[in-house]
């Protein structure tokens with residue numbers, strides 16, 4: 001037989017095509033530059049900051065993980081440090097979670 005060309009030279013494809021699995025790492029999205037809101041974060045605008053009481057008032061959009069429509073409301077914050085950089089009027093992305101019957105903001109990122 002003539003004309004048969006062996007093109008199966010190796011198995012490089014297997015390596016080149018190894019899929020990148022997208023995982024949502026909860027708790028550490030800080031390093032991502034925020035071109036868009038991370039899937040588990042809501043957008044909002046800071047209306048009031050109360051460092052002494054660890055509270056923040058946010059006019060927020062839909063919070064999908066809490067099944068909450070947009071509104072203006074007061075949140076507890078997990079850590080006062082989150083408030084140190086918070087400014088009234090600032091657009092943010094934030095993460096809110098239910099914790100012991102309260103809704104607690106666990107992360108705040110600069111928004112657009």
Ligand SMILES: [Cu+2]
Pocket residue numbers: 060068069070071072073
């Ligand atoms: Cu709300």
